[in-house]
Amino acid sequence: AWVRATDASDLVHGEVISLRTIVLDRRRSTETSELRTALQGQVTALQGQVTALQEQVTTLQGQQGLAGDHTQSELPEEAGG
Template sequence: TEIRKLHAADRRRQIVISETLRADHRRSTEIIGLRTALQGQVTALQGHVIALQAQVTALQGQQGLAGGPTQPELPEEAGIVFSID
């Protein structure tokens, strides 16, 4: 009977191990899907950043062509006067 008890305990352990491996596989599959989705979002955000950088560059070019200041002027209250002769 001791051997039967050991076999039963061994079967229970094998069931637990099998269930744990199945759960681990499900989690791994879920992680792969989440990682893929996240990578897609990162790629999309990189595209947005590139587009925004292009817009900034275009706006800076327009400011330069218009002869406007590329830096905001200081208010007179600052007490600093710049003159270009």
């Protein structure tokens, strides 16, 4: 009887360990999924910021180009005068 009780106890202990492992794996999987979702949101936000900055750079380059064209068109007149 002692051997059977010990065997049963070992079996139950093994099952408990197995269930704990399953629960921990699922918890980690859920946490990983949540972190992945949060990171994807941050990436999306950063991509939006990069796009906005690129638009600002393009606008500034356009303004500098206009200013540069204006300055260049005046230079020959000043040099010739």
